[in-house]
Amino acid sequence: LVGIHVCANTDWEFLLATSLDIVSFDAYGFFDKLAACKDALYAFLERGGIIAWGIVPTSEKEYIERETAESLLARWEAQAAQLVGGAWDYKSLLQQTLITPSCGTGSLSLTHAKKVLALTRDLSKLLRDKYL
Secondary structure: OOEEEEOOOOOHHHHHOOOOOEEEEOHHHHHHHHHOOHHHHHHHHHOOOEEEEEEEOOOOHHHHHHOOHHHHHHHHHHHHHOOOEOOEOHHHHHHOEEEEEOOOOOOOOHHHHHHHHHHHHHHHHHHHHHHO
């Protein structure tokens, strides 16, 4: 598998049209930019592409401290609601999704890095239990 991580915004139409298997993006801060390219995203998913949905914040310690797995579940559902329709429902979208931190944890304190990883694990479980 070949993938790429985009920390902010990019030319999503171009990127999603490549032969990449996985596109990792910062859904916490930049979901609206990817959602604006629904047709390109649908085409990417239809050919079997996987979205690494970086919904667990890493950019600001205040965001990390504020969020819970439940608040991130609500955030994911609100984001996914903008993409569901036609052939794509929550389950089918989630089947081609990896839940990830929004970016790396290397610059975080150990406490914050552990919380990011725990949130990622807990949110993934909540989503699997609810939709898969």
